[in-house]
Amino acid sequence: MSLPAILLVLFALLLVGLLAWALRPPPHPARPDVDVFDALRQSRHSSRLPHILQALLPQDTEYLRETGQVALMRTLRQQRRRIALGYLDQLQEEFEMLLEISRVLAVMSPEVVGMEEIERWKLSVTFAASCAFLRWRLRLGLQPFAGFTLLSNMAADIARELDAATIRIAEATVRASKHSAFGNENIDVQ
């Protein structure tokens, strides 16, 4: 069989595989629009990142090593790994919630901006890959704690930007949910 024929057969098989994947039930059902507006106003876990990272400073474990308490240092590191994994879970949860919101918005809107949707698809792929990679590293215990100080500083900046974005979204959604409360008719923008 020639190479082009092999490529076509592989492509057809890939399509069959994707068909099977696409027909699986979604991981969680779509949320009603009211939940979405509520969710947009809620505070986010990621805004607490600087405090979480503050508690993960590497100096703590280094001090224990110097005083010969290696067992305690190991226990602490395990705890920190669990905290970091928990934080990753929350970050992913927040990301998925935002994606869910964006899907609902797109479904409700008579006009969808293709570039923004494509941007979201790209972001969701990048995020999922990075998250899986980080989780894998943390589970294998590859994480050093020296970087957390730097991360803590960066996280504080990002948290500020996230807060500003949340406030802007909240302002728009409060207006939208007020209008939707008068019946599930078209919502006007003031």
Place this chain on the structure above:
Amino acid sequence: MIEPLQLQAAAWALTTALELVLFALFLRRKLGRTYPAFFAYLLSVILQSLTVAALYRTPNLAKLTIWLIAWGTQGVVVLMRSLAIVELNRSVLRRYIGIWALARRLLVGVAVAVLAYDLALSKGNWQWLILNGIRGLELAMAAVIVTMLLFARYYRVQVNHLQRALAVGLCLYSAFYVINYSVLERIVQQYGVLWNFLGMFAFIASLLVWINGANQYAEAEEAAVPPAIPPELYGKLSSEVNSRLILLNRHLIQFLHVEHRSQ
């Protein structure tokens, strides 16, 4: 021992019987009004079976005439299947105006790209142009259905049982056609009977999936239309949500980079 030609005749009879069962189901459940293009496709398939059967029973017909009629009816069937797929995509996504507008562009792009991919791979085989063209169309149809289903899954758009059945049947048939044709492309003369039989087998499987879908169809399955929001609000919220997603992503990537740097 059963001869391959006898087996093929039996498969042919079974295919026609199943086509008639599906046709009767569509009539009884008045599905022809909901899916007119698919109903027309089904009708064209039945008419093709009758035409080909009549051709076999007509003696002294020129080979060229038989070839023209056989491929002419096949062309009509492929065209009707394409229309049925357009209708299926529309029926799944049309209630979501914005999503449907985006999906239309994407699906047309996918179809053109896949067709071009197939024709590019067929370069140099111009004597097989018609067959390669049909294979390209089949591949494009399968790709369009899969893209639509992935799209629907991403946006949590409800796809009812009949729509799923139609999508699965159409996609599996097209994908199998491509595999069957590509594998036997070089040796088609030698294994012509086997090729026809396998093609029929795939179509029988599709017919069974469609019969099951039509049998279980309930009008109550139609999903409710979501409330609409003005495009301005979508634009505002969507860009804000995107900026938050970008920040979260940056957050994570920095986390990753810090890990690497400190290694």
